[in-house]
Amino acid sequence: xxxxxxxxxxxxxxxxxxxxxxxxxxxxxxxxxxxxxxxxxxxxxxxxxxxxxxxxxxxxxxxxxxxxxxxxxxxxxxxxxxxxxxxxxxxxxxxxxxxxxxxxxxxxxxxxxxxxxxxxxxxxxxxxx
Amino acid sequence: xxxxxxxxxxxxxxxxxxxxxxxxxxxxxxxxxxxxxxxxxxxxxxxxxxxxxxxxxxxxxxxxxxxxxxxxxxxxxxxxxxxxxxxxxxxxxxxxxxxxxxxxxxxxxxxxxxxxxxxxxxxxxxxxxxxxxxxxxxxxxxxxxxxxxxxxxxxxxxxxxxxxxxxxxxxxxxxxxxxxxxxxxxxxxxxxxxxxxxxxxxxxxxxxxxxxxxxxxxxxxxxxxxxxxxxxxxxxxxxxxxxxxxxxxxxxxxxxxxxxxxxxxxxxxxxxxxxxxxxxxxxxxxxxxxxxxxxxxxxxxxxxxxxxxxxxxxxxxxxxxxxxxxxxxxxxxxxxxxxxxxxxxxxxxxxxxxxxxxxxxxxxxxxxxxxxxxxxxxxxxx
Numbered sequence: 001x002x003x004x005x006x007x008x009x010x011x012x013x014x015x016x017x018x019x020x021x022x023x024x025x026x027x028x029x030x031x032x033x034x035x036x037x038x039x040x041x042x043x044x045x046x047x048x049x050x051x052x053x054x055x056x057x058x059x060x061x062x063x064x065x066x067x068x069x070x071x072x073x074x075x076x077x078x079x080x081x082x083x084x085x086x087x088x089x090x091x092x093x094x095x096x097x098x099x100x101x102x103x104x105x106x107x108x109x110x111x112x113x114x115x116x117x118x119x120x121x122x123x124x125x126x127x128x129x
Numbered sequence: 130x131x132x133x134x135x136x137x138x139x140x141x142x143x144x145x146x147x148x149x150x151x152x153x154x155x156x157x158x159x160x161x162x163x164x165x166x167x168x169x170x171x172x173x174x175x176x177x178x179x180x181x182x183x184x185x186x187x188x189x190x191x192x193x194x195x196x197x198x199x200x201x202x203x204x205x206x207x208x209x210x211x212x213x214x215x216x217x218x219x220x221x222x223x224x225x226x227x228x229x230x231x232x233x234x235x236x237x238x239x240x241x242x243x244x245x246x247x248x249x250x251x252x253x254x255x256x257x258x259x260x261x262x263x264x265x266x267x268x269x270x271x272x273x274x275x276x277x278x279x280x281x282x283x284x285x286x287x288x289x290x291x292x293x294x295x296x297x298x299x300x301x302x303x304x305x306x307x308x309x310x311x312x313x314x315x316x317x318x319x320x321x322x323x324x325x326x327x328x329x330x331x332x333x334x335x336x337x338x339x340x341x342x343x344x345x346x347x348x349x350x351x352x353x354x355x356x357x358x359x360x361x362x363x364x365x366x367x368x369x370x371x372x373x374x375x376x377x378x379x380x381x382x383x384x385x386x387x388x389x390x391x392x393x394x395x396x397x398x399x400x401x402x403x404x405x406x407x408x409x410x411x412x413x414x415x416x417x418x419x420x421x422x423x424x425x426x427x428x429x430x431x432x433x434x435x436x437x438x439x440x441x442x443x444x445x446x447x448x449x450x451x452x453x454x455x456x457x458x459x460x461x462x463x464x465x466x467x468x469x470x471x472x473x474x475x476x477x478x479x480x481x482x483x484x485x486x487x488x489x490x491x492x493x494x495x496x497x498x499x500x501x502x503x504x505x506x507x508x509x510x511x
Contacts, residue, residue, distance in 0.1 A: 003291075011260065023444070036261075037261040037376075061280070061381075062276040062277070062279055062280045062283075062381055063276070063279060064272055064275040064276050064279055064327045064328050064329075065322070065327070065328045066266070066268050066272060066326070066327045067325050067326055067327070075265075075266060077265055077266075077267045077272050077327070079375070079376055079381075080365060087376055087377075088261065088376055089261065089262045089263050089265055089267065089374075089376040090265060090374070094431065096327055102279070102280065102283045113264070115263075118264050118265075
């Protein structure tokens, strides 16, 4: 029988890394294929996964602006393709919520929330230069 | 090896709806039971004949088939209440065809009912939020479809007006359907002026929130010939799932229908050119554009141009969503069974002002989740 780890399941470990200021993703120990969201086993192969620090570099794959009733501000929702391969949902900040183009180069940033930490993205330096 | 699907060896012999629009004071099981009784009665059958029950209820954590069986006095050998979303009803037809053909069951009842509009006034969902999306506060499922629409616009030049063509066509069909919930005229200016919710989708890109129930009955083709209704043969049926959440969808402009649509058509021995009427799960206006592409009615990326100039409206080149669809007829939480009922009615020639002349072959398609799970049924009459 596979033994549970003392660090707990992958969601807890992911949040622990974010709390320590590190955006970590997983990769297959044999295939090297990167995986997001955190899992106990690799999709497809079932191989074991190890944590690796993400470069934080990504590209906007798709984006939408969720319209809110004033005074609440509109919110961007984007799908980001990470440099390592996996795609994740996030939001792009530092640019109007309805003006985030597909293909925009972005950089990850960890933000603290009441119930944990969250990865958001900003336009990459070269994208705004 | 050729696909072993039991082509034309089973048939739909009854179809009914109940309580479309608003049905205050009824529970979902009350509504499903009436539609079920009426679908069976069409064929001269009753609850006592049913030995396969396929039902999903959003208010029952056990799925609901046991409760509906009890309510109707059915003792089913097969009680299937699996749920992949609104497409599961097409998957039920697929499974019922196999189970009937194998001889495990003799009469399948597929039913659904929802009072969501009267009970809560919003889409019902019992799904636990997916933490890796929910933290960003997307408006699901709408935001998922908005992301797919935005990507389709980016890659293929699809326009907001083309999304509007889908909404206008649905409304024009609804105006010909006495059962449709919203039958007031709709102009492109009104469509373009509607409140934006999650770009590029606004209020008039979204399906209705209604009550409603439906049921269909299936038997083997040999028995179907002896029943009271003209049988509608099940020529093909196939399902495919590629993901659950939108962030895990492999490519947002290609749905799992691209796999199971052509497979079902091949089972039927038909091509898109042979199809006279198409009932698609239009939860949002981008859906028919994606689904027409994935079914092979036009190349990938051409869906927006395909629906232009009223091409899927009454009098257009292809009859799509002739009941008015989820956009203008009814959308009680899960819409998949209603596409099947409308396809059956078209093939029986019962559709009055909206009847497609000489309709012999029809597609009924279902969509679940955020383009996650797709299923399609190909139906025909001689």
